[in-house]
Amino acid sequence: MTFGAILTALMALLLLGYYTGRKRSISLSDKSNQRLHSLPQHYGYLIAFWSGAPALLILLFWSVLESSVINAAIVAQLPAQLQQLSADEVELFINEIINLSYSNVAIGDDVKRHAALYYNELIEFSNWVKSTVVFILAFIGMFVALAFVKPEMKARNLVERLIRWAMIGCTSIAVLTTIGIIFSVIFESIIFFKTVNVFDFLFGTHWSPQEAIREDQVGGSGSFGALPLFVGTLLISFIALVIAVPLGLMSAIYLSEYSSSRFRLFAKPVLEILAGIPTVVYGFFAAITVAPFIRDLGESLGLSLSSESALAAGIVMGVMIIPFVSSLSDDVISAVPQSMRDGSYAMGATKSETIKQVIIPAALPGIVSGVLLAASRAIGETMIVVMAAGLSANLTFNPLEAVTTVTVQMVALLTGDQEFDSTKTLAAFALGLGLFLTTLVLNIISLYVVRKYREQYD
Numbered sequence: 171m172t173f174g175a176i177l178t179a180l181m182a183l184l185l186l187g188y189y190t191g192r193k194r195s196i197s198l199s200d201k202s203n204q205r206l207h208s209l210p211q212h213y214g215y216l217i218a219f220w221s222g223a224p225a226l227l228i229l230l231f232w233s234v235l236e237s238s239v240i241n242a243a244i245v246a247q248l249p250a251q252l253q254q255l256s257a258d259e260v261e262l263f264i265n266e267i268i269n270l271s272y273s274n275v276a277i278g279d280d281v282k283r284h285a286a287l288y289y290n291e292l293i294e295f296s297n298w299v300k301s302t303v304v305f306i307l308a309f310i311g312m313f314v315a316l317a318f319v320k321p322e323m324k325a326r327n328l329v330e331r332l333i334r335w336a337m338i339g340c341t342s343i344a345v346l347t348t349i350g351i352i353f354s355v356i357f358e359s360i361i362f363f364k365t366v367n368v369f370d371f372l373f374g375t376h377w378s379p380q381e382a383i384r385e386d387q388v389g390g391s392g393s394f395g396a397l398p399l400f401v402g403t404l405l406i407s408f409i410a411l412v413i414a415v416p417l418g419l420m421s422a423i424y425l426s427e428y429s430s431s432r433f434r435l436f437a438k439p440v441l442e443i444l445a446g447i448p449t450v451v452y453g454f455f456a457a458i459t460v461a462p463f464i465r466d467l468g469e470s471l472g473l474s475l476s477s478e479s480a481l482a483a484g485i486v487m488g489v490m491i492i493p494f495v496s497s498l499s500d501d502v503i504s505a506v507p508q509s510m511r512d513g514s515y516a517m518g519a520t521k522s523e524t525i526k527q528v529i530i531p532a533a534l535p536g537i538v539s540g541v542l543l544a545a546s547r548a549i550g551e552t553m554i555v556v557m558a559a560g561l562s563a564n565l566t567f568n569p570l571e572a573v574t575t576v577t578v579q580m581v582a583l584l585t586g587d588q589e590f591d592s593t594k595t596l597a598a599f600a601l602g603l604g605l606f607l608t609t610l611v612l613n614i615i616s617l618y619v620v621r622k623y624r625e626q627y628d
Contacts, residue, residue, distance in 0.1 A: 171301045173233055180229070180308060184222040187312045191217025191319060199321050208326035213319055215329045220315035225308040232300050240292045244285055252281070355606065358599035365593050366394045371600060373397055377563035379583060379594045394597055396604060398565040402480065402573030403605075406555060407548040409484025409569060410491060414544055417488075418495025419537065425496075426503040427525060438500065445493040449553040456486035456558035468570065478560035481569040487554050494544040495537075502536025503529055535620040542616045546609055552577045576601045 171179070192214035199206045206213075241264050245253060252263065271286040271293075319325075363371070374395020421441065425434050461482040468475035506529050514524040530537070552575075560572040561582065583598040 171297055173229070176229060176301055176304055180222055180225055180304065183225075183305075183308050183312070184218045187221035187315075188214035188218040190312065191215075191316065194316055194319050195321070195325075198319065202321060204321040206321050207324055208329075212325040212329050213323070216325050216332075217312060217315045217319070219329075219332060221308050221312040224311050225304045228307055229300065229304050232296075232303075236296055236300075240289065240296065243292055244289055247288060248285065249281060352606070355599050355602050358596055359603045362593065362596035362600045366597075366600075370394065371396050372604070375565050377579070379579075379597055394593070394600075396576070396601060398563040399574060399576045399579055399601065400604065400608070401565055401567070402559070402563070403549055403575040403577075403608075405480050405567060405569065405573060406484045406487060406559060406575060407545060409481060410487035410548040411541070411545060413485060413488025414491045414495050414548075415541055418492045418540070418544070419499050421492070421496045422499035422503055423525060423530075426500050427521070427529070438497070442493045442497055444490060445497075447490070449490070449551065450557075452486050452490050453553045453557035456482050456554055460486055461558050464570070473570070475570055476572055478558065478562075478572040479570050480559050480573045483555050483559035484569065486558060487548050487551055490551075490554070491544040491547050494547055495540050498540030498543065499533070499537045502533040502540075505536070506532045538616050538619050542612060545612060549575075549605065549609060550577055551575075552581055556581075576605050 188211075192210045194217075195206055195210045195213035198204075244264060244267060245260060248263075252260075255263070267282060267285045267289055270282060271289045371394050374393065375397050376393045376395045377398050378393040425438055429437065457477075461477045461479065464479060464482050465475045465477050510528055510532060511524055514528045519527070555575045555578050559574060561574050561578065562572045563574050563579070564571055566573065580598045580601050583594060583601075
């Protein structure tokens with residue numbers, strides 16, 4: 171059986187364990203005329219857990235280690251001259267064997283044919299043993315757990331404890347994943363900064379990461395001054411926020427305070443559709459409609475503009491992130507207690523004064539969170555910048571000129587066949603580290619604002 175089939179059968183056994191445990195608890199309670207400590211479903215949850223958890227762990231570990239063990243077995247039966255190949259060459263040979271085993275083409279090479287047949291035999295044997303072990307372990311867990319079911323068993327406490335540990339595990343996975351990403355970026359960045367000076371990277375004004383393949387080739391060692399990339403990122407993000415924050419906040423205020431319930435039910439979903447449009451569509455809109463319009467407008471004013479500009483990318487990106495600001499702001503404004511509004515009206519304040527002096531300050535922590543989310547979305551955007559602002563790393567604060575961003579250059583550095591240990595490729599990790607530190611500073615600033623106003627209005 172394949173992994174999917176085993177997992178499906180295991181889910182069916184979980185349901186069987188749940189209903190069996192639930193039925194057995196009720197039956198024991200009726201026979202002994204003893205009241206159950208917990209609800210019947212808690213006993214069912216407990217039996218289902220012991221039926222599936224050990225078997226699922228074995229299935230996952232087996233699936234992770236299966237390919238390594240099978241590949242080692244194939245290498246062990248290869249001729250001596252093939253076993254003496256380098257690790258990369260052996261890996262390529264194993265991949266070829268795997269591809270041949272799944273194809274129906276005739277294999278002329280005896281070594282490859284025998285290896286492919288041996289691979290299929292190992293896969294079939296592994297699937298058979300894996301299925302047998304998993305199902306036996308599932309039934310053993312079910313029957314052992316059923317033997318411990320008693321009316322006085324504190325099943326609810328055990329289930330709640332399992333749920334708590336499951337939540338702790340999920341939280342730990344999220345935290346450890348974040349820590350792993352951070353340390354991997356830092357590690358690769360350290361290797362990069364051994365070659366490129368940190369000061370030159372952060373404050374250099376020329377970005378040209380192309381390196382010469384030969385010593386006599388023009389292009390030299392590349393230039394990794396990332397200041398134009400960070401300036402371009404902040405410029406486009408600033409333009410986007412200038413558009414998104416006022417429009418999003420004003421629409422949120424109108425929908426939550428002024429509009430009728432019928433109009434709100436229609437307008438809010440329509441507004442949130444903007445968040446579901448693919449960014450490549452926004453990119454086409456920016457490249458085909460907005461950028462030519464800005465160029466034609468500039469030419470009518472006597473300005474010579476190109477079709478690619480930070481302004482075009484910023485405008486379209488601002489439209490894209492409007493739902494992030496409006497939706498979250500609408501939710502937090504609607505969550506402000508009605509008693510605060512009533513108190514303001516009782517003091518003689520008008521509706522606009524209440525919004526400006528009571529509701530907005532009270533909802534400011536949530537509004538700041540929405541703006542931060544929109545800023546993070548703008549900083550990480552790639553497709554719109556590529557299609558509307560171009561790839562030119564220009565150090566400029568002029569929104570009418572072509573610029574590029576950090577994420578665009580990261581994609582460009584890692585696209586195609588690249589040497590992972592080259593300075594050009596490692597530059598992407600250094601850019602990622604710089605982008606991470608930038609968003610970290612934004613988070614710290616937003617937390618300061620949120621904490622300040624929470625202390626004032628809580």
